[in-house]
Amino acid sequence: xxxxxxxxxxxxxxxxxxxxxxxxxxxxxxxxxxxxxxxxxxxxxxxxxxxxxxxxxxxxxxxxxxxxxxxxxxxxxxxxxxxxxxxxxxxxxxx
Numbered sequence: 001x002x003x004x005x006x007x008x009x010x011x012x013x014x015x016x017x018x019x020x021x022x023x024x025x026x027x028x029x030x031x032x033x034x035x036x037x038x039x040x041x042x043x044x045x046x047x048x049x050x051x052x053x054x055x056x057x058x059x060x061x062x063x064x065x066x067x068x069x070x071x072x073x074x075x076x077x078x079x080x081x082x083x084x085x086x087x088x089x090x091x092x093x094x095x
Contacts, residue, residue, distance in 0.1 A: 002069035003044070004034035006087035010043050016091040018051065030056045030073045034063030040087075 003010060010031075017029055031044050041059065048055040056076055060069070070084060085091070 001031050001085050001087055002034065002066045003031055003036060003040050003087045004063050005036045005038045005040060007038040007040045007043055009088040010040055013085065013087050013089050014047050020091055026079060027054055028079055029054055030076050032058045032060065032069035032073050034060050034069060
């Protein structure tokens, strides 16, 4: 998930990803932060600390845009399936 100054919406998105009906042992959330100037990184770090093993946070020294952030995140993935979400996305459960 590429982020930059998403403090207001990032927690809602991360919570919705954690609520997905998907095997928790296969869920890996990778956040690439493009040098945010707000508390985006702190919010993500809080999730990482409270739910260890599910989050990777990559901090760019300067924002290189969404395509570069996604390419960087792909170098850290370990799973077979990759989903791309924006920080303001909310995943809904299907009935």
